[in-house]
Amino acid sequence: MTAFKDTIRAENPRPVDTAGVTDVPTVRRDGVVRAVNLREGIIDIPGGLRLHHGARLEAARLGWRMTGPAAAPIVVVLGGISGHRTVFTLDPARIGWWSEVVGPDLALPTDQLQILAFDYLGGSGETTGPSNGEWFPAVSTYDQAELLLRLLDHLGIKKLHAIVGASYGGMVAMAFAQRYRERVSRLLVVSAADRAHPMATAWRSLQRRIVRLGLDSSRPEAGLELARALAMTTYRSPNEFAARFSGAAHEIDGRFVFPVEEYLLARGEDYAKRYQPDGFLILSESIDLHRIDATQVNVPVTAIAVREDQLVPTADMRALCARLPQAELLEMSSIYGHDAFLKECSQLKNLFAAPLGLVRGAEGTP
Numbered sequence: 001m002t003a004f005k006d007t008i009r010a011e012n013p014r015p016v017d018t019a020g021v022t023d024v025p026t027v028r029r030d031g032v033v034r035a036v037n038l039r040e041g042i043i044d045i046p047g048g049l050r051l052h053h054g055a056r057l058e059a060a061r062l063g064w065r066m067t068g069p070a071a072a073p074i075v076v077v078l079g080g081i082s083g084h085r086t087v088f089t090l091d092p093a094r095i096g097w098w099s100e101v102v103g104p105d106l107a108l109p110t111d112q113l114q115i116l117a118f119d120y121l122g123g124s125g126e127t128t129g130p131s132n133g134e135w136f137p138a139v140s141t142y143d144q145a146e147l148l149l150r151l152l153d154h155l156g157i158k159k160l161h162a163i164v165g166a167s168y169g170g171m172v173a174m175a176f177a178q179r180y181r182e183r184v185s186r187l188l189v190v191s192a193a194d195r196a197h198p199m200a201t202a203w204r205s206l207q208r209r210i211v212r213l214g215l216d217s218s219r220p221e222a223g224l225e226l227a228r229a230l231a232m233t234t235y236r237s238p239n240e241f242a243a244r245f246s247g248a249a250h251e252i253d254g255r256f257v258f259p260v261e262e263y264l265l266a267r268g269e270d271y272a273k274r275y276q277p278d279g280f281l282i283l284s285e286s287i288d289l290h291r292i293d294a295t296q297v298n299v300p301v302t303a304i305a306v307r308e309d310q311l312v313p314t315a316d317m318r319a320l321c322a323r324l325p326q327a328e329l330l331e332m333s334s335i336y337g338h339d340a341f342l343k344e345c346s347q348l349k350n351l352f353a354a355p356l357g358l359v360r361g362a363e364g365t366p
Contacts, residue, residue, distance in 0.1 A: 040065040040085070042126050043154055049146065053289070055137030062147055063126025066155070068114030073161035075356070076116045076148065077102060078169025079341075081283035082275065084125045085117040100345050107349035108164065112358055121147055122282035130278035133215060139286045141168075145176035152183060159183055162356055166190040166341035168283065171290045177297045186300040188355055190341045190348075191309050193316040194294040194323065200311045201288045203234050208284055211277050224277045225268035232267050237308040237337035294323035301327045302355040306340045308333060
């Protein structure tokens with residue numbers, strides 16, 4: 001059996017027992033205060049990893065985090081390539097990437113579920129990844145699935161209640177269910193298919209070229225900023241941009257700057273402060289390398305498509321569901337396009353409730 005070593009970290013500077021558990025107070029909207037267990041750690045995997053595309057990592061580590069009532073069903077939550085193990089937090093010093101959807105009384109209620117997440121292999125988190133321009137092997141969604149399997153074994157979790165995966169996380173969820181169907185009861189997949197659409201690959205390929213140009217020119221942050229700015233045009237919808245950015249350009253230092261241009265560059269600059277170019281390259285490529293056999297995903301799947309999604313067209317989600325043995329397709333509309341999974345808490349709350357068996361409100365109504 002692989003040997004593991006945990007470094008347990010508490011969300012707040014308070015004592016943590018040997019089991020790595022601390023209580024974080026959660027205030028529900030009805031005013032009830034409840035303690036929510038928090039476990040967080042870094043697992044060293046000295047046996048290394050044989051990766052799907054042929055390379056081998058001689059040593060690897062995995063950053064993970066779990067919050068929620070100890071006896072509640074365990075749901076793994078996975079997001080896009082910018083997602084990380086801090087899905088939500090009540091600590092203002094940390095930012096949860098899905099804080100509008102995960103939390104007390106939200107679409108994924110932390111008073112009813114244990115939420116487990118991890119940092120992706122090859123990314124910018126605590127899990128093993130590239131740094132300082134060093135070569136790093138290609139990463140598959142199957143590799144992320146294997147890391148999740150090792151994490152479940154380490155934590156003694158025999159079977160998950162569900163995996164909720166959005167964007168890249170939905171791809172990882174399906175890869176896991178294909179390989180390890182006995183370890184998960186069902187999937188909820190938002191804006192993800194069994195393979196990338198060629199147009200989406202075209203957009204991401206250009207983003208990666210921009211990042212590499214920045215690295216080759218000794219301007220890594222500038223390259224990542226511009227690539228992320230371009231990516232934002234694919235995450236959102238034309239309707240949103242028309243509503244928000246139809247104002248006139250204004251002159252700055254002798255040249256005209258458009259409102260949408262300012263927005264995109266600001267988003268790119270913010271992103272480059274928090275993520276590494278190398279990790280972006282690895283995980284962006286992993287999306288486009290993704291290809292699973294949907295006919296072998298033998299667990300119930302609830303797939304959620306966004307009609308305005310430019311990256312994962314509704315037609316691709318319909319084709320996915322036609323190949324899956326046990327699938328239902330739910331469609332929603334959102335001005336946010338692919339980013340709807342980050343913004344549309346109310347719609348997701350209604351769509352998540354039945355598949356996850358959630359109780360809503362004091363009288364059990366959604």
